[in-house]
Amino acid sequence: MALLLGAKTRVLMAMRKDAKRRGLSFTKYMEAVSLQEMITLIREVDPTVNPADIVPGLPDIPPVDVTRWGLPPESALSTDLSRPVPVIGAAVAAARAGDWRPAAQLLERSHGDWAMRAAAVHALGEAAADDGAWLNAWRAAVGQDRHLAVVEAHGTFWLAWKLRGDRPEATAGQHDAFHQTVLRAEAAAHQAIRLAPEDPTPWCTLVTLARGRGYDPETFAAIWRELQARDPLHRAGHEFALMYWAEAASSSEPVFAFAERAAAASPSLAFLVVQAAVECEDGDEAIWRDARVQRALDAVSRWLSAPAGGGGVYAGADRHWAAYGLVSAGRGAEAVPLFAQLGTDASGRPWQDYGPDAVAVFDGFRRRACAAAS
Amino acid sequence: MLLVGAVPALMLALLGALVWFSAYAFTQSPVTAVKIAIGLAPVAAVLGRGLWVLLAKGDHPVRGVPVREDEQPELWALVRELARTAGTAPPDDLRVTADANAAVMEDTRLLGLVALRRRMFIGAPLLAEMRADGLAAVITHELAHYGNRDTRLAGAAYRSRRAFARTLTAIDRDDLLQRALHFLLRPYGAFVLRASADLSRRQERAADAAAAEAVGSAAAAAAFRELASIAASWALFRDHHLVAGWDADRLPADPFGGYRRLRASLPDLPADPPHEADPYDTHPPMGERIAAVAALSAAGTVRVPAVPALGLLRGPAPLLDAALLDDLGPEARSKRRADWPALIRDGALASLTEHTDLVLANASRATGRPPSLRTLLDALDAGLLAELGADPGGPGLPSDGPRVRRERARLLVRAGLEGAVVAALTGAGAIRWRESWPAAGAMHLDERVRDPLPELIDAAVSDRPDTARLRALLG
Structure with a gap:
């Protein structure tokens, strides 16, 4: 009997069964079930089908064995932000184990290397939002400190995000918690600025929380000028500023203009045009065929093959953007070596935007890349 | 009208053709016919259901609190006189609603081609806040849409447009079939509405002119200005202040007193408020309407005193309150009444x-x-x-x-x-x-x-x- 029915019908029957088991109507079930759960269910029914062919809207995941291309299996993938850069990973691991000193030493060393400092503060901030015990111990040991202050500010912003949750729907209570905590993060960032007036990092925290705080364009521009004065090519600052403009602008043009201006200033910022395409791909499916995006993908690839690009703190981040962009632009085969270099690292954007489905989406893109290469 | 009638006619014709084809197939080969019938049944069902949605009477319950002539003779007398002035029949039914406007509607069949019963709705906030001559201007405007001052065709087009708008709103439901119908009808509906937009603007101007002739240019212009201000502030009041004590099971003891204080506290609105969200509204901009009415310098033919419209009502408070309760739904009846400070506190x-x-x-x-x-x-x-x-x-x-x-x-x-x-x-x-x-x-x-x-x-x-x-x- 099962042989006579198409995979689609069998998936539908399995879904009805699952809905019944959970005591939900089919409509309610379809609203409640996550992408990942649906993909798992489809794989249980038939591991050789592409979920996108079964349920429209599910990610396009060709039934490809990525390990044949030397990529790690899906179960080995990790979204841990701190892993890509070993020194940051070590400091974060120590902090999570309660020892604040490696973090303090890393921040002391990275003062002046603003790219490393921003990446370290971002990863340490997340660790601080999960468990503040090591931060409290650090504070107890040193009192007021410019390194501690930047982590506290950025960590409070991470805390706000975690209180809100990474699902698109959030309750009024979660929104309230988010806004109250963003205000605390803003105050903490200003405190960090007072302690380290030369440091762009707390200004980057303000740029990061701009969307959540709802700054108007004038306020945002003032913050942006301060960040640029301290580090004109600040990588993380540009990334979050582009997210702010993508939300504030009514069309994709100013977003692309911002990205192209930055990309023209340095190849280290070429990824911004790919990011701009990601920000507007929901509203414009043709964006991946745009010549500006194609040129930017070439530029990021060139940058990654140069020592400065391929060996920098943000090499992994650039590979993530490039891999996502190449697969989306129908150039999946070029993305396979990038995925090979990324290995098990499925952290950061753009995957992070998919919340609990980040790993599934990352894996789907790997499979599409491999399918294109075969 | 032709445009509006084309869709159901076409659907009916197609449905007929399908049935005829199935019947014909039966006479030729019953086995093939069964197969054909199985294939065609869903199509016929879709068409039949669609026709039903189009032709059936809107099953929305009628809103508002009915007002009998023996209960409110002064209001009824004014409406009758204004209908005469506008050259149309008075309504069969008069209701007070919680909306910030007035309206005339007809129960219709066949997309508005057959009118069964004419109903007039008057918003409680208008009765509470406007002067009697201003209210008369608004009522005349609504009645004039049904008058014979325009051509007969224009009157029919107005009805058809309303029916079409109603159809489009009615079928926009959470169901695949209705969504499909909406998808098919919307571009067509937009075309019909655009085709009649110019006609519609002319009708609005004619209705404004009728209002000005009835109560005089000055009173009509003042009324339109006030109507815009009431519409904007009433939405605010109804969504926030009126229900401020809802979760504490309280309703204001004196809602319209609060509404008056809210209006007094708001800054004066510009004469031309941003266009309403209703995509089927074809009223010209308010500023233009006021200027056009003033330019007529009509003296007015109906004698309406410049006193508060509440003076037209016998026992106004319970009536206005009933209109609010009707709007708030059955739950509202169990709420306790409280004065404003107590309501705010609770x-x-x-x-x-x-x-x-x-x-x-x-x-x-x-x-x-x-x-x-x-x-x-x-x-x-x-x-x-x-x-x-x-x-x-x-x-x-x-x-x-x-x-x-x-x-x-x-x-x-x-x-x-x-x-x-x-x-x-x-x-x-x-x-x-x-x-x-x-x-x-x-x-x-x-x-x-x-x-x-x-x-x-x-x-x-x-x-x-x-x-x-x-x-x-x-x-």
């Missing part, structure tokens, strides 16, 4: 104490003492924040780290404590609630509350809890 406390019961119950469970504010403060001092903030139905995830869990707990306890403190201070008279139009109300602290409350509450829920100042304040 509404604010209901919203502030949303989490208080949960937090007090947690305090009671953690300490084994009765649930009270004192128990809660003692539990905070004992460092039981995590236990106090336990929320089984909350948004917590298994992946939440300890700091996230603690912060969630802190925010919940903070909200619950704030509600309990504000309620206690209100009970002790240290907090008073006052009207504060256009805001929904304001909290006033007396001299006993020297430190800002949020600061005291933050101190009590901090990692090193300090409840001393709160205890001192609560006495």
Whole structure:
């Protein structure tokens, strides 16, 4: 009997069964079930089908064995932000184990290397939002400190995000918690600025929380000028500023203009045009065929093959953007070596935007890349 | 009209053809015919259901409170006289609604081609706030749409357009078939509406002119201006102030008194407010309408005194109140009436104490003492924040780290404590609630509350809890 029915019908029957088991109507079930759960269910029914062919809207995941291309299996993938850069990973691991000193030493060393400092503060901030015990111990040991202050500010912003949750729907209570905590993060960032007036990092925290705080364009521009004065090519600052403009602008043009201006200033910022395409791909499916995006993908690839690009703190981040962009632009085969270099690292954007489905989406893109290469 | 009728006619023809084809197939080969019939049945079902939606009478219950002629003879007499002036039949039915406008509608069949019963709706806010001559202008405008001042075809087109708009709104439901129908009809509907837009603007101008001729240019212009101001402020009032005590099961004892104070507190609106969201509204901009009406310099033929429109009503308060209740639904009847300060207090406390019961119950469970504010403060001092903030139905995830869990707990306890403190201070008279139009109300602290409350509450829920100042304040 099962042989006579198409995979689609069998998936539908399995879904009805699952809905019944959970005591939900089919409509309610379809609203409640996550992408990942649906993909798992489809794989249980038939591991050789592409979920996108079964349920429209599910990610396009060709039934490809990525390990044949030397990529790690899906179960080995990790979204841990701190892993890509070993020194940051070590400091974060120590902090999570309660020892604040490696973090303090890393921040002391990275003062002046603003790219490393921003990446370290971002990863340490997340660790601080999960468990503040090591931060409290650090504070107890040193009192007021410019390194501690930047982590506290950025960590409070991470805390706000975690209180809100990474699902698109959030309750009024979660929104309230988010806004109250963003205000605390803003105050903490200003405190960090007072302690380290030369440091762009707390200004980057303000740029990061701009969307959540709802700054108007004038306020945002003032913050942006301060960040640029301290580090004109600040990588993380540009990334979050582009997210702010993508939300504030009514069309994709100013977003692309911002990205192209930055990309023209340095190849280290070429990824911004790919990011701009990601920000507007929901509203414009043709964006991946745009010549500006194609040129930017070439530029990021060139940058990654140069020592400065391929060996920098943000090499992994650039590979993530490039891999996502190449697969989306129908150039999946070029993305396979990038995925090979990324290995098990499925952290950061753009995957992070998919919340609990980040790993599934990352894996789907790997499979599409491999399918294109075969 | 032809345009509006084309779709159902085509659907009927197609349905007929399908049935005929199936029947014909039966006479040729019954086995093939069954197969064909199975294939065609869904199509026929879709078409039949679509026709049903189009042709059936709108099954919305009629809104508003009916007003009999013997109950409100003055209002009815005015409406009859205005209908005569506008050259149309008076309505069969007069209803007071909670909308900020007036309207005439007809129960129709066949997309508005056959009219069964004419109903006039008058919004309670208009009766409460306008002058009698202004209300007369608005009523005349609505009646004039059904008059014979335009050509007959124009009258029919107006009805058809309304019917089409109704159809489009009615079939926009959560169902694949209706969505498909909507998808098919919307571009067509937009075409029909665009085709008749110019006609419609002419009709609006004619209706405005009829209003000006009836009550005079000055009164009509003033009425349109006031109508725009009422429409804008009424939405605000109905969505916020009227239901400010809803969660506390309170409704205002004097809603229209509050509405009048709200209007007085709002800045004057520009004469030409932004266009309403209704895509099928083809009224010309308000500024243009007012200028056109003033340019007519009509003296007015109907004698309507420039007194408040409420003077037209016998026993106005219960009638206006009934219209509000009708709009708010059956739940509203069980709400208790309260004056505005009490309503503001009860509404604010209901919203502030949303989490208080949960937090007090947690305090009671953690300490084994009765649930009270004192128990809660003692539990905070004992460092039981995590236990106090336990929320089984909350948004917590298994992946939440300890700091996230603690912060969630802190925010919940903070909200619950704030509600309990504000309620206690209100009970002790240290907090008073006052009207504060256009805001929904304001909290006033007396001299006993020297430190800002949020600061005291933050101190009590901090990692090193300090409840001393709160205890001192609560006495």
